[in-house]
Amino acid sequence: MAIQQRRERQRAERHRLILDTAREIAETEGWDAVTTRRLAERIEYSQPVLYSHFAGKDEIVAAVALEGFGELTASLRADGADPSARLAAVAHGYLRFAADHPAVYAAMFTMDTALTFADAESPEPLRVAFEVLREAVGGHGAEPDLESRTELFWSTLHGLATLTAANRLRPTHAEQRLSLLITQLTT
Structure with missing residues (x-):
């Protein structure tokens, strides 16, 4: 059970990191600067990991x-x-x-x-x-x-x-x- 809880916590942390990073980029450079590639690079996860949380930029927005x-x-x-x-x-x-x-x-x-x-x-x-x-x-x-x-x-x-x-x-x-x-x- 502890492993499952840790995975859920890590997933929630990644989810939060994606949203926080998207907001940060959007507030400083505008929404056009927010791309899944840029988010993946910035949060240091692969794009497939990002897509496991959101289907794309529209869902992030x-x-x-x-x-x-x-x-x-x-x-x-x-x-x-x-x-x-x-x-x-x-x-x-x-x-x-x-x-x-x-x-x-x-x-x-x-x-x-x-x-x-x-x-x-x-x-x-x-x-x-x-x-x-x-x-x-x-x-x-x-x-x-x-x-x-x-x-x-x-x-x-x-x-x-x-x-x-x-x-x-x-x-x-x-x-x-x-x-x-x-x-x-x-x-």
């Missing part, structure tokens, strides 16, 4: 995206009695996460993956992240269409994150834009 949703959810958690302050804290957490982890954010939202969104079959990390956003938006009384308002909040945050990362928005007006968004959702 999807795994990074799922981890990213868990991390995003943690950065969105906001406590407090004031619903507007809670909504603002969630918005700040979202934008901070996108700015601090651009490659992970790209894996989550802009790269092609087989992950399903807005569906009962969506993976749990996606559903939980959306639920945190919905709770923040829903803190303002009875909402006639909470799901759509949450999608609007999410898509606006995504637009702000994407346009900010591409230097398409005036950086000096970031707080003003966020304040306007919160006002629109809370009035």
Whole structure:
């Protein structure tokens, strides 16, 4: 039994090493620099070993995206009695996460993956992240269409994150834009 446990532990460690290395390369050089050959060289395992964990780069990107949703959810958690302050804290957490982890954010939202969104079959990390956003938006009384308002909040945050990362928005007006968004959702 000890040999089997050691093998499982080693496999989990290799799995983690593959994901960590992919993230590191993507964050420093972009996702185009992440190839199975480069990963295999970097982690000092053969490509067949890498393929025993992931069928290819797309599965690695999807795994990074799922981890990213868990991390995003943690950065969105906001406590407090004031619903507007809670909504603002969630918005700040979202934008901070996108700015601090651009490659992970790209894996989550802009790269092609087989992950399903807005569906009962969506993976749990996606559903939980959306639920945190919905709770923040829903803190303002009875909402006639909470799901759509949450999608609007999410898509606006995504637009702000994407346009900010591409230097398409005036950086000096970031707080003003966020304040306007919160006002629109809370009035």
